[in-house]
Amino acid sequence: MNPTKTFDPSSIDSILDKTIATVTESKEQIFDIGEQSREEFERLSRELKEIRELVLETIQRGDVLETKARLARTKLAEVSKHFERYGEEEIKQAYESASQFQVELISTRQKETSLRERRDDIERRLLSLEETVERAERLVSQISVVLSYLDSDLRKVGEIVKGAKEKQDFGLQIIEAQEEERGRVSREIHDGPAQMLANVLLRSELIEKIYLQKGVDEAHRELKDLRQMVKNALIEVRRIIYDLRPMALDDLGLIPTLEKYLRTVSESTGIQIDLKSLGNERRLPSKMEVATYRLIQESVQNACKHARAVEIKVKVEFQDELLSILVRDDGIGFDQTQKKDRSFGIIGMKERVDLLEGTIKIESNPGKGTMIFIQIPLSKQEAWK
Incomplete structure (x- = not known):
C-alpha cells in the first residue's frame, strides 16, 4: 500500500495553524520577558546613577572627617602631653571632639562600604539583564523568521508537492531557506546590536575608573553615552524585526x-x-x-x-x-x-x-x-x- 495516496495535503494547513499559534504564543512570552528585563534595566540604571553619586558624597564626607579626626587626635595628644597647661573644660572638649569625629568617620566608612556593595550588585545585575534582553531579542527575531516561513512559503506545500519525493525535496529547500534567513539575521545582530552591547560592557567597566579619576561630571557624561548606546542597540534589533515582516x-x-x-x-x-x-x-x-x-x-x-x-x-x-x-x-x-x-x-x-x-x-x-x-x-x- 502506498501511504502517499491516503495523505491529505489539507492536513498540512491544520498542522501549520496549530504550530503557528504555539510559536506565536511563545514569541509573545519571550517578548514580554525582554520588555520586563528592559524596564528593570532602566530602573536599575537610574538607581545605579543615584548610588554612584552617594558613593562620591560619602567618600568626600569621609575624607573631611578623616582630616578633622586627625587634627582632633593631634590636639588630644598635645593636651595629654601638656596636661598642666589646659583647663578642665579644654581637656574635656579635646576628648569629646576626638571621640565624636572618630565615631562619625567609622559610620561614614561603613556607609561607604554598604553603598559600594550595592553598587557592585546592581552592576552585576545589569550585565545579566543585558544578556537576557539580547537573548530575548535574538529569539524573537529567529521566531519571526520561522513564523514568516510558516505563514507564507510553507502554506504552499499542499499545492506544490505531488508525491512523497517532491514533498521531501521541497521540505529540504524550505529548511535551507530558513537557515539562510536565520544566518542573515544572526549576522545582522552580530554586526550591529551584539557589537554595540559588547562595547557597552567595556564602557561600563571604565565608568568607575573615570568616576574615581575624573569625577562625577565626567562619569555622568559617560553614563549618558552608555544609555544612548543601549537605546541604539535596541533600535537596531527592532529594525531587524521590522524588516522581516513590515506591517x-x-x-x-x-x-x-x-x-x-x-x-x-x-x-x-x-x-x-x-x-x-x-x-x-x-x-x-x-x-x-x-x-x-x-x-x-x-x-x-x-x-x-x-x-x-x-x-x-x-x-x-x-x-x-x-x-x-x-x-x-x-x-x-x-x-x-x-x-x-x-x-x-x-x-x-x-x-x-x-x-x-x-x-x-x-x-x-x-x-x-x-x-x-x-x-x-x-x-x-x-x-x-
Missing part, C-alpha cells in the same frame, strides 16, 4: 512600504537610493507583495553590504500582465563565475522567483556594479487572491 505592507501596499524601507536604509547607510514606480500602480495579492518586497529587500541589502555602492536605483513597473523589477547599483560588482558568501542568498532569490513562475537575470562584473532584473507574470498570481 505597513498589509495596510499601505508595496510601493509606500518600499519607500519607507528604502528611505530608512538610505538614512542609516548614507547610500543614495532612488525608487521609481511606473505604470498602473495597484495593490497585488498579499503573498505576491510580500514576495516582491523580500526580493527587492534582499537585492538592496546585498548592494549595501557587499557592493560598496554610492547609489542604488530601484524601479518597479506595473504592466497589465507583468510586474518588472530592476535593482541597479554602482558598486564594485563581482565575478559571477566565483562562489561568494552571498551566493546562497542569490539562490534563495532565484527559488522565490521560481515559485512566482517568474524570471530573474543578474549581470555583474568586477568594478562595473550589479544589475538584477526580475519579471513576474501577474496573471499567474490570480489564484493567490
Whole structure:
C-alpha cells in the first residue's frame, strides 16, 4: 500500500495553524520577558546613577572627617602631653571632639562600604539583564523568521508537492531557506546590536575608573553615552524585526512600504537610493507583495553590504500582465563565475522567483556594479487572491 495516496495535503494547513499559534504564543512570552528585563534595566540604571553619586558624597564626607579626626587626635595628644597647661573644660572638649569625629568617620566608612556593595550588585545585575534582553531579542527575531516561513512559503506545500519525493525535496529547500534567513539575521545582530552591547560592557567597566579619576561630571557624561548606546542597540534589533515582516505592507501596499524601507536604509547607510514606480500602480495579492518586497529587500541589502555602492536605483513597473523589477547599483560588482558568501542568498532569490513562475537575470562584473532584473507574470498570481 502506498501511504502517499491516503495523505491529505489539507492536513498540512491544520498542522501549520496549530504550530503557528504555539510559536506565536511563545514569541509573545519571550517578548514580554525582554520588555520586563528592559524596564528593570532602566530602573536599575537610574538607581545605579543615584548610588554612584552617594558613593562620591560619602567618600568626600569621609575624607573631611578623616582630616578633622586627625587634627582632633593631634590636639588630644598635645593636651595629654601638656596636661598642666589646659583647663578642665579644654581637656574635656579635646576628648569629646576626638571621640565624636572618630565615631562619625567609622559610620561614614561603613556607609561607604554598604553603598559600594550595592553598587557592585546592581552592576552585576545589569550585565545579566543585558544578556537576557539580547537573548530575548535574538529569539524573537529567529521566531519571526520561522513564523514568516510558516505563514507564507510553507502554506504552499499542499499545492506544490505531488508525491512523497517532491514533498521531501521541497521540505529540504524550505529548511535551507530558513537557515539562510536565520544566518542573515544572526549576522545582522552580530554586526550591529551584539557589537554595540559588547562595547557597552567595556564602557561600563571604565565608568568607575573615570568616576574615581575624573569625577562625577565626567562619569555622568559617560553614563549618558552608555544609555544612548543601549537605546541604539535596541533600535537596531527592532529594525531587524521590522524588516522581516513590515506591517505597513498589509495596510499601505508595496510601493509606500518600499519607500519607507528604502528611505530608512538610505538614512542609516548614507547610500543614495532612488525608487521609481511606473505604470498602473495597484495593490497585488498579499503573498505576491510580500514576495516582491523580500526580493527587492534582499537585492538592496546585498548592494549595501557587499557592493560598496554610492547609489542604488530601484524601479518597479506595473504592466497589465507583468510586474518588472530592476535593482541597479554602482558598486564594485563581482565575478559571477566565483562562489561568494552571498551566493546562497542569490539562490534563495532565484527559488522565490521560481515559485512566482517568474524570471530573474543578474549581470555583474568586477568594478562595473550589479544589475538584477526580475519579471513576474501577474496573471499567474490570480489564484493567490
